[in-house]
Amino acid sequence: xxxxxxxxxxxxxxxxxxxxxxxxxxxxxxxxxxxxxxxxxxxxxxxxxxxxxxxxxxxxxxxxxxxxxxxxxxxxxxxxxxxxxxxxxxxxxxxxxxxxxxxxxxxxxxxxxxxxxxxxxxxxxxxxxxxxxxxxxxxxxxxxxxxxxxxxxxxxxxxxxxxxxxxxxxxxxxxxxxxxxxxxxxxxxxxxxxxxxxxxxxxxxxxxxxxxxxxxxxxxxxxxxxxxxxxxxxxxxxxxxxxxxxxxxxxxxxxxxxxxxxxxxxxxxxxxxxxxxxxxxxxxxxxxxxxxxxxxxxxxxxxxxxxxxxxxxxxxxxxxxxxxxxxxxxxxxxxxxxxxxxxxxxxxxxxxxxxxxxxxxxxxxxxxxxxxxxxxxxxxxxxxxxxxxxxxxxxxxxxxxxxxxxxxxxxxxxxxxxxxxxxx
Numbered sequence: 001x002x003x004x005x006x007x008x009x010x011x012x013x014x015x016x017x018x019x020x021x022x023x024x025x026x027x028x029x030x031x032x033x034x035x036x037x038x039x040x041x042x043x044x045x046x047x048x049x050x051x052x053x054x055x056x057x058x059x060x061x062x063x064x065x066x067x068x069x070x071x072x073x074x075x076x077x078x079x080x081x082x083x084x085x086x087x088x089x090x091x092x093x094x095x096x097x098x099x100x101x102x103x104x105x106x107x108x109x110x111x112x113x114x115x116x117x118x119x120x121x122x123x124x125x126x127x128x129x130x131x132x133x134x135x136x137x138x139x140x141x142x143x144x145x146x147x148x149x150x151x152x153x154x155x156x157x158x159x160x161x162x163x164x165x166x167x168x169x170x171x172x173x174x175x176x177x178x179x180x181x182x183x184x185x186x187x188x189x190x191x192x193x194x195x196x197x198x199x200x201x202x203x204x205x206x207x208x209x210x211x212x213x214x215x216x217x218x219x220x221x222x223x224x225x226x227x228x229x230x231x232x233x234x235x236x237x238x239x240x241x242x243x244x245x246x247x248x249x250x251x252x253x254x255x256x257x258x259x260x261x262x263x264x265x266x267x268x269x270x271x272x273x274x275x276x277x278x279x280x281x282x283x284x285x286x287x288x289x290x291x292x293x294x295x296x297x298x299x300x301x302x303x304x305x306x307x308x309x310x311x312x313x314x315x316x317x318x319x320x321x322x323x324x325x326x327x328x329x330x331x332x333x334x335x336x337x338x339x340x341x342x343x344x345x346x347x348x349x350x351x352x353x354x355x356x357x358x359x360x361x362x363x364x365x366x367x368x369x370x371x372x373x374x375x376x377x378x379x380x381x382x383x384x385x386x387x388x389x390x391x392x393x394x395x396x397x398x399x400x401x402x403x404x405x406x407x408x409x410x411x412x413x414x415x416x417x418x419x420x421x422x423x424x
Contacts, residue, residue: 023047026331027068027090032056032075034097035320041328055287063087071327073097074104076307077286082108092421093330093339095323099123099310101340102228110391113359113418115342117326121176122318123310127253128180132188134277134303135221138249139164141275143301160274165189170219172212172235173226173254174200181223182206193218197231213243221249228255238263247274253309256280265295268302275301279309334396334423336387343387343394350383353398355423356408361416362393370395373410392418 023046030038033054042050056077057065066072066088073095074080080094085108094104096118109116137143140161148155169185171178171194182192182203192206195215202208209215212235216222222244226232236250237260244250250273252259261282267273278296284307285292296302310319329335333349334357336342342359349355360366367386374381374397383398399407411420 024049026070027051028071028073029053029065029069030073031078032097034073034075035316037317037320038073038095038097038324041321041324045328059084066091071095071331073323073327076100076103077284078103080104080109085109085112085114088112088114092419093117093327095327097319097323100227104340106341107391110341110389111418113342113392115330115336115339117323117330117338118340119319119322122322123312123315124176124180126312126315127177127309128184130279130305130309131177131181131223131251131253131277132184134251135164135169135185135223135249137303138251138275138277138301139167139221141301143275143303164221167191167220168193168218170194170215170222171206172196172215172222172224174202174206174208175225177253178223178225179203181225212240216240216244216248219245219248221251223251224254224258226254226258228257233257234260236260236264238266241267241272244273246272249273249275249277251277253277253279256282256284261295265299268296268299275303277303277305279305280307332423336394343389343392345385345387345394345396347383347385347396350398352401353382354401354407356397356399356411357419357421357423358395358397358411358414358417359419360393360395360414361418362388362391363416366393366414366416367395369414370397370411373414374399374407377406377410379407379410 026047026049028042028047028050030050030052039050039052059079059081062078062084066084068090069088070090070092072091074097076098080103082105085091085105091114093115094109096104096116098118099120101116101118104116106116145155166189168191171181171192174194174196178194182194185192186204186206193209193215194206195209195212200208235258241263250264264276268276276296281294294304296304326338334355335346337344337346358370371381380400381397382400385396387394408420408422411417
């Protein structure tokens with residue numbers, strides 16, 4: 001079968017491939033309104049069993065839905081638990097069409113030999129632009145003026161309204177999004193300081209500070225870009241808010257558990273902070289139209305948005321392209337680059353061979369047993385690649401095509417085997 005001439009993830013699909021399993025029998029399930037580009041990617045490549053559901057599924061429904069699924073695509077609201085993974089006997093890979101993977105039980109996925117991919121960089125620009133937009137709106141007190149205008153009150157005044165130029169932007173978490181914000185802020189004439197637990201190379205004239213306290217005490221606007229970890233839970237709380245520069249603005253487009261909202265409300269009501277923009281919450285509704293409440297509702301100079309930091313057409317297209325490309329490359333070529341559960345391997349195709357993937361527990365002697373079994377049965381190994389992490393090992397073998405079926409059966413008997421799959 002010849003694929004359409006296209007390129008995904010740097011891998012040309014304008015080549016003839018004979019897969020070991022008929023494409024029409026590969027079941028792909030996409031949840032949560034994943035971008036059309038992902039569906040088109042697989043359909044154009046001959047995978048006809050692509051099912052799309054425009055919402056997240058609760059655990060019991062998801063367990064029933066994934067029993068015969070080979071590839072699963074989700075966004076941030078679908079929770080893939082150990083029970084779900086245990087039920088998904090045919091599952092090869094999960095694509096998280098978003099930045100994070102915390103909605104997947106990675107330990108269980110690793111144990112089951114299921115590759116987990118995401119798109120850590122695809123929506124960084126969208127989030128960074130919204131941070132800058134919110135900064136301008138808040139420092140000019142636009143939310144208050146907008147509310148007054150809608151209520152029929154003319155509120156034309158300069159009191160409490162400032163320019164961004166010359167102000168200090170403090171960034172907590174100087175990763176991909178933090179760096180993008182840094183560049184944009186500096187381009188607007190702001191001074192940029194940041195704090196990260198890791199040593200980061202500054203962009204432009206940004207300056208690293210030694211602590212969270214130093215950043216928040218010097219900044220006019222503080223923006224958070226940290227992951228959800230035990231160390232970051234409620235990192236902004238009633239105690240740390242005391243360090244914030246009086247009248248400063250807080251922006252949280254990171255994770256909902258990072259800010260203690262009741263404490264933030266108190267700081268805003270008491271005018272210790274001059275404003276806030278929040279896009280993520282400890283609890284969020286399942287679907288559009290559901291009721292929603294937060295302690296920050298009704299406060300002056302506060303912008304509340306429904307987790308839309310990365311929700312632009314460009315970002316969703318880029319995420320769909322990125323994650324579907326990774327799923328495709330793993331399914332067809334065994335390339336695991338970017339996986340959070342399977343050791344990372346990127347390998348060239350080997351002419352005149354059949355390729356077999358072997359995922360096993362990372363215990364002593366597995367590779368030796370693989371080689372011994374194949375050698376004793378006179379099966380020639382033309383290429384072999386091995387990568388391990390602390391839990392599992394991932395071996396890719398290119399073997400003589402005339403003996404590949406026998407090799408497949410021998411590899412299934414290797415002690416510690418989790419999964420064996422022939423690609424082509």
